Amino acid sequence: MRTAVIGLGLIGGSLLRALAAGGHEVTGFDADPATRELARESGFSIAGSVTDAVRHSEVTALAVPLTVLPRVAAELAGHDGLVTDVTSVKGPVRDLMGARRFVGGHPMAGKETSGFAVSEADLFAGCAWVLCLEPHETDLADWLSLARLVTSMGARVVPVTAAEHDVAVAQISHVPHLFAAVLAEQIAGNPLAGALAAGSFRDGTRVAATRAELTAAMCGGNVTAVRGELRQLIGDLERMATALEQADPVAALIPHLEPGARARRAWPAVPGAPERLPASVGALLDLGRSGGWVTSVGDGEVVALRPESDRKLL
């Protein structure tokens, strides 16, 4: 396949390497001349502009920050190839791309470090990679060819609408960052608490050390979903606080703790046997909603895994 990668940081650089390693024709571009030079020295075909990079591309991946996407999208105005992206919010990107041939993506991969220098061809092996599928909007053939490309890099493709994706990442990443921040702030005013803090504090606040600007940009980029999920969890905490006001606070608190305890013990889910599914929008979205993913794409069907039903019911 003829491919292009725009933006050669950790994710884009790793994608460039993975596509080349998979035998695809791939051209890269980065706005930073030093990064372009570094990538060229590593033996890759690097263009001097977005337009040149995508000239013959069948699939183009935009691996630039959310704030840069509008500018890059504008540069793709005349291009009719399939475009995908790798940003961590999908609703706003879907709106931005309008009527172009586009399938939003989000590889759940990363490292503590960033930049082309630390990129690697096998970064995506085993990771979940969301590919957005909007009923009556996404071209299923485009979705399947992208899913084939992504599964060939060893990633698990999760089919999901942009709206469902944004709620899920608010739940499992963005709101946890806000929780970590308020937990960590407690020791700012109480050095004694810092001296006594151990495991539950260490783990519950780990992501609070992230730069405030990065966490704010992440949450602000997904503001509708984050606000909704945060309000929901504030309600849950309010109900716990009320339980702690009852005559028997221990008995009153238990039912508020049990669903989370069960859910955490059953996570991560153990997949059942591989199944063959028709490559239809309905079957794919049902797979994603049940916690499953595509492992390979065949002719009119996909091979998929999903959590064992007995564990789902735990």
Place this chain on the structure above:
Amino acid sequence: MRTAVIGLGLIGGSLLRALAAGGHEVTGFDADPATRELARESGFSIAGSVTDAVRHSEVTALAVPLTVLPRVAAELAGHDGLVTDVTSVKGPVRDLMGARRFVGGHPMAGKETSGFAVSEADLFAGCAWVLCLEPHETDLADWLSLARLVTSMGARVVPVTAAEHDVAVAQISHVPHLFAAVLAEQIAGNPLAGALAAGSFRDGTRVAATRAELTAAMCGGNVTAVRGELRQLIGDLERMATALEQADPVAALIPHLEPGARARRAWPAVPGAPERLPASVGALLDLGRSGGWVTSVGDGEVVALRPESDRKLL
């Protein structure tokens, strides 16, 4: 020193071993005959009743669950030796002990497993061990002899009032358990979120897997402080939700994230040079409040460590 340990689970058993290893005379007791037998077979002096165990004891440690403490305290009615405990809440225990010679304690040590079989002599090496010091109430000589005993086991003694202890553990342990529970519950209703969850979810919810009864008992035992701190953090989260409603949510959110980010990056604090402090209630409580601890007890003075001031100011 002549010592006794009542309750021979992980903490009590480890204390029995550590005291014996330190050359102290120590007698143990556990309500469970099989545990007594196991401890006897390990070569320890084990009594047949609480009364027998404490008969000649200068310092007695009660290492029984909070719910069992009232019964054991009643059995100590005629005993005039110094008594301490190891439970994770200090205000209710202080109330329970009334006018007896008592110094509340809380070693911040533990393991995933429990019982005498997994106890070990060096469990307390390097751990923080709270010893409660109430102005106009605690006998300073009693506190110092207990601090000498505890530091001789390699623990860092943190001097603190019961009320300050209970607020600090609500902040760094009890409320984090409640936060973990509501975060984990999110994936119960959304298998998709479970499939996408990675590092921030894994760490932020780790302690949610604890049995609901144990978490409820822990929070219920410290109900006043937990309720207060939980309400405080709900307020912090409300302010974040309001920030996310502003025209520029990213800019509005940053100031709510920065204090936690700074506090988490500065944790754990790096201690400055050892200092000698007068062994006075005021100096000791000031040490605890500034995040410091006693490393050894001398004649009318203690050697202490506390966070470097430049890191405190970060």
